[in-house]
Amino acid sequence: MIAHSFTGEVFGPAQRLHGATYVVDATFRRPTLDENNIVVDIGLATQQLGGVLKTLNYRNLDEEPDFAGVNTSTEYLARVIADRLADAVHAGALGDGARGLAGIAVTLRESHVAWATYERGL
Amino acid sequence: MIAHSFTGEVFGPAQRLHGATYVVDATFRRPTLDENNIVVDIGLATQQLGGVLKTLNYRNLDEEPDFAGVNTSTEYLARVIADRLADAVHAGALGDGARGLAGIAVTLRESHVAWATYERGL
């Protein structure tokens, strides 16, 4: 649940400071299941995703140093979250089984009519 | 899609400036249908609800004079919108058929796990 504003005429009234709820889903992909018959440890994945979101939630993104001069669009934020989750996978934070993951996608739904997904390999 | 902050320890991290998407539903209630077999003219109702939302959307509610010193909680905003729609009904903006409406409820969904509804008579 963040506040932010956008720069650029294309954004119309969204150039004003406003806000959004993002419901965030992470999807993990792999060619074959691990030895436990799962794609990923959903407990660890939920925990890591929660950790990433905690650094963004209840904030005014216009004042976050990480995003200085950046349009924090839904699609941009999807990439930020996917990249941070990918870092967590590579660091082993999703368990050893997660080393067999082939890709990740993060979807941010800002309402029932607008969402963005960023997909990348692992 | 509004920005706002809350005052009061009960709000925890939501005391910071943050934001929310509200998906807004209005429900109209009456004991019997009008002569066209409808509860309300859905075209006019959508138009009036859209007009009310336009005065709130893409704004920082902390800076709106109408809400000075007020916690613009989801439940409070549901009441504001319901009352403004009720005014529109009484002013005839939803058509003559709408004069037979008995009640109105406005629901604001801020995410898939949190919502508030305000119900009132007409």
Place this chain on the structure above:
Amino acid sequence: MIAHSFTGEVFGPAQRLHGATYVVDATFRRPTLDENNIVVDIGLATQQLGGVLKTLNYRNLDEEPDFAGVNTSTEYLARVIADRLADAVHAGALGDGARGLAGIAVTLRESHVAWATYERGL
């Protein structure tokens, strides 16, 4: 999944022959559960609701004798279905336990932004 048209200027372009998918939910209400700890036999209720819908589905309602000269609005159809289910309850088609039901509500969702509910006692 029905076709129909409406009579009356209030309906605008919906005066033309068009159509709709209605996703239909029936809700049953009672003060205390029956001896099996249930509100209603969901199998029988689904069967009876399915039977009612079969008489309406894949039809042009403008040509159904039951609806001659009637605007088959979403709210009107909700009542038709609720009344037919109420008849089934009274006839014992939902089982003996259903005789303790106090009320029924039928909701027709015609899209993600429009729906109507009809509620009645039993």
Place this chain on the structure above:
Amino acid sequence: MIAHSFTGEVFGPAQRLHGATYVVDATFRRPTLDENNIVVDIGLATQQLGGVLKTLNYRNLDEEPDFAGVNTSTEYLARVIADRLADAVHAGALGDGARGLAGIAVTLRESHVAWATYERGL
């Protein structure tokens, strides 16, 4: 995510040991908002509901002493959860503001086509 079986011919194949995911929503109702402009402290409410669910989740309800000889139907479980939340309200676990609550409703959705709600006063 519980396992259970039912006793009674009305349940058909659900007399066998099977299971269900219940997505649980709690709704709180009051005539006027508290001094913070809210119905209830959503953080405390979520915490208390989570605590109630933790005593039920990932279990075979047939083996829980609390439910010996009971059909743990969706509607029955909705009442169990509502009553436990009501106890929490009365014990002050949802905060002082929650003492102004007038009612509570608990909905368990077991799939996209079946759910049950239990409503009670406070």
Place this chain on the structure above:
Amino acid sequence: MIAHSFTGEVFGPAQRLHGATYVVDATFRRPTLDENNIVVDIGLATQQLGGVLKTLNYRNLDEEPDFAGVNTSTEYLARVIADRLADAVHAGALGDGARGLAGIAVTLRESHVAWATYERGL
């Protein structure tokens, strides 16, 4: 919200004149974001999609010259809409940024249990 009928025994009762609500989503895909950090101008995309849908909404497709002798199945209509949006992209109606789009997908949901998607390059 269209009326139509189908030709072919495979369609069973849907050979009769009936109707459907289609909830239509368009998804745009590109390898990298544009200079504003967005995939597409969602305002222009919504406007163009709305323009395409306006030519189909509240009609009996059996009487539209464009669809003479054609089974206007959900999957067929998804293609029609995707192709018309692709034409709009190529004509510049979604803005200069949209020239970097790589693909488009259109999904029509006719109910909670049936939908079709058509995907194509741009």
Place this chain on the structure above:
Amino acid sequence: MIAHSFTGEVFGPAQRLHGATYVVDATFRRPTLDENNIVVDIGLATQQLGGVLKTLNYRNLDEEPDFAGVNTSTEYLARVIADRLADAVHAGALGDGARGLAGIAVTLRESHVAWATYERGL
């Protein structure tokens, strides 16, 4: 609506006998539509999917010989169902038109926050 337990520390409390509702969607993919302008006969597809689910529904999977010694995770069950549907396609049970299908995906949603999809060629 199945009961099952899991083997492996990664599953935490889900090592106990518990249960789940799976809402199951099957998606069929092909490069061009068949002569009726459809991807697949949705009636036959629903019937075949229903037949596959009937062999799993209202059961304790721990006691099914087919799954002896297997973690019947959501992702594993998605594959089982997809493979059985693929067999049905190859056996002609989805009609001659279905011989042009290129792929199939099966999604099992166990709640509003957890799901798994298995995709394969045909």
